[in-house]
Structure formats: structure tokens, C-alpha cells
Amino acid sequence: MAAPLLLSTYLLLLPLGQAALPVVINTWPFKNAAAAAWNTLQSGGSVLDAVEKGCALCEVEQCDGTVGYGGSPDETGETTLDAMIMNGDTMEVGAVANLRRIKNAIGVARAVMERTDQTMLVGESASVFAEDMGFIAEDLTTIKSTNIFSNWLKGNCQPNYRKNVVPDPSKSCGPYKPSVALKQSNRTRHANTNSHDTIGIIALDQDGHVAAGTSTNGLTHKVPGRVGDSPVIGAGAYADRSAGAAAATGDGDIMMCFLPSYLAVELMRAGADPSTACEAAISRIKRHYPQFFGAIICANTTGHYGAACNKAPTLSQFHYMVSTSETNTPVQKSVNCF
Ligand code: GLY
Numbered sequence: 001m002a003a004p005l006l007l008s009t010y011l012l013l014l015p016l017g018q019a020a021l022p023v024v025i026n027t028w029p030f031k032n033a034a035a036a037a038w039n040t041l042q043s044g045g046s047v048l049d050a051v052e053k054g055c056a057l058c059e060v061e062q063c064d065g066t067v068g069y070g071g072s073p074d075e076t077g078e079t080t081l082d083a084m085i086m087n088g089d090t091m092e093v094g095a096v097a098n099l100r101r102i103k104n105a106i107g108v109a110r111a112v113m114e115r116t117d118q119t120m121l122v123g124e125s126a127s128v129f130a131e132d133m134g135f136i137a138e139d140l141t142t143i144k145s146t147n148i149f150s151n152w153l154k155g156n157c158q159p160n161y162r163k164n165v166v167p168d169p170s171k172s173c174g175p176y177k178p179s180v181a182l183k184q185s186n187r188t189r190h191a192n193t194n195s196h197d198t199i200g201i202i203a204l205d206q207d208g209h210v211a212a213g214t215s216t217n218g219l220t221h222k223v224p225g226r227v228g229d230s231p232v233i234g235a236g237a238y239a240d241r242s243a244g245a246a247a248a249t250g251d252g253d254i255m256m257c258f259l260p261s262y263l264a265v266e267l268m269r270a271g272a273d274p275s276t277a278c279e280a281a282i283s284r285i286k287r288h289y290p291q292f293f294g295a296i297i298c299a300n301t302t303g304h305y306g307a308a309c310n311k312a313p314t315l316s317q318f319h320y321m322v323s324t325s326e327t328n329t330p331v332q333k334s335v336n337c338f
Helices: 004-010 032-042 045-063 105-115 123-132 143-154 252-258 260-267 274-286
Strands: 023-027 080-088 092-099 119-121 199-204 212-217 237-240 244-250 294-300 303-311 316-322 331-336
Touching: 004 105, 023 032, 023 244, 023 294, 023 303, 032 045, 032 199, 032 316, 045 080, 045 199, 045 252, 045 260, 080 105, 080 237, 092 105, 092 123, 092 316, 105 123, 105 212, 105 244, 105 331, 143 244, 143 252, 143 294, 199 244, 199 260, 199 331, 212 237, 212 244, 212 252, 212 316, 237 303, 244 252, 252 260, 252 274, 274 294, 294 316, 303 316
Parallel strands: 092 119
Antiparallel strands: 023 199, 023 316, 080 092, 080 212, 199 212, 237 244, 244 294, 294 303, 316 331
């Protein structure tokens, strides 16, 4: 019995944000997904398996409507999915974007990584690939997504993400044509900040294997074809066994311009602790978009972890899940936004 006692004594001495390896972290309080990822790792699965199983459960459970089928209908009422998975040992990535008719986006992302020499497949072609690989084609529409769409139509297609078009997109539905004048305007953001928006998972095991992944149905009323940050390498997530891993959540159109996950991992490589790296990645975006909606989770190769979020009208605190051997079950953590 001496060994467990010593281990628990050691773990009790660990300061906040430090965990012995293995560690699994995910964005938002998606507890079932966290448990699926952790249990996969504990029962002998790899870090990639853990990331895939956690994201896949969220896709089935439609975590808050922002992951998986039946959420975030686009301007035509269709739900499309974005996902990616990254192997931090080999630096291989599989990603899918604007995936149609297939519920298990993270599974397709993994198939891209493991069954092709490509990195990202998009749109209809990604769906054909998925069907060829044995994924079932299904309608991703639900009563809820149909209602969201029909209420939006009834409300003159407000809000939407069009600009410099006619008819005036702030008053009318499309179809739109380009307006003669291009007016400079601040980006209008309508992200539903009351909902969460992406599951991002990072997993590190005791042998130093590292993986990261994401899954989302994107942004409600998006322009058809719109792809967010989640499947974009270094934006939605990044993993490198020589430095650590990070995953981001939030307003993807803004966040992908700054590659926050890549930035955070590189800062950890340079010696920043995970909380500082996460904060620096958020600060970089905040400089240009002070009110953007977004957060990031980070972990380094020693099992230290942290998170940061931008203080926005509807986000003052960000909640995320951490699983370690200390608790052997996912624990919710919170960070105050700045
Ligand atoms: N962060 C998810 C998205 O913007 O699509």
C-alpha cells in the first residue's frame, strides 16, 4: 500500500494547474465527453483514441447544440460540421470542414489522417470520402434546427454575416449581390455567447504522447461554405510532444486569424507556463478585437495546465474540465476572464 500513499501525497503537494501525467483537458463543462476521453486513456487507449472518443460523444450528445448534428443551421438551414485531430508525436493532422450529412466528424477527421496522405478534406467531397470509408450518410437536420432556421427567415434573416451587398443585409434576406461601394465597417459579431461553441480536447499520457482535437457545428446562420477555426491547424488546436498542446474555442472567424493554439504551444516551448501562454494567445487577439468571444486551454509536457479567456459581455468566467490520476474522474475548473 506504500506506493499509492506516496503517490497521493505527491499529488496533494502539486500546486493548482499542475497535474501529474496523464492529463486530459477539454473546453467547457462537457462532463460526459471528458469522462469518455479519460476512461478511454485509462483503459489502454492512446491519446488519439481519447481525443476521438471524447469529441465523438459530444457529437452524439450534441453538447449544448454547438457540436454535432442539429445545431447552428446555415443560411439554407443545413447543419455542417468541422473537426480536426492532431498527433503531436508525428505532427500528422486529419481535418474535415463543411462536412455534410455525416454525424461523426471527428471520426472522419481521423480517417483523413490515417487513410489518406492528405491533411484536410472539405464540403461535399469530404462527405463522399466519409461514405467510402463506411460512415453513414444521414440528415443532420432536427426539429430544433428547423425551428431556428424558420424563425430566422421570419425575422428577415437577422442576424447574418453579409456586408457590402444589396439588398441591405441588416434589413433583408438574400439573394445578395455586391454593392457598388465597399464600406469599411467594424466586424459585426452575432456569436451566441450564451452557448458554448466547440469541444476542444488535449490529452497527454505518461509516456509523453500528445494529441489534440476539436469538433463543432460552427456558427448559426453562417454563410454556406463558412469554415471556422476548429479544423484549422494551429487555430482550433495544436499538439507537439516536444512542447505541449492547446485548443481554442470562440469566435472562429476572428480567432483563426491569430493561430492562438500554435502561438500558445510555441510560447510553452520557449518556457512560458501554460497559464501565461494561454493569456498571451488571448492578449494577441484582444489587441485587435477587445470584445471578442474566446478562450483557450493549454498543457505542457510535464502535465502543467492552464486556461484563459477574453472578458466579453457574456463571458466573465470560462469553465473547462481536467482529468488526472489524482481524481481519476473529470473535475470542473474555472478561470476568470481578463
Ligand atoms: N469556434 C467555432 C467556430 O467559430 O466555428
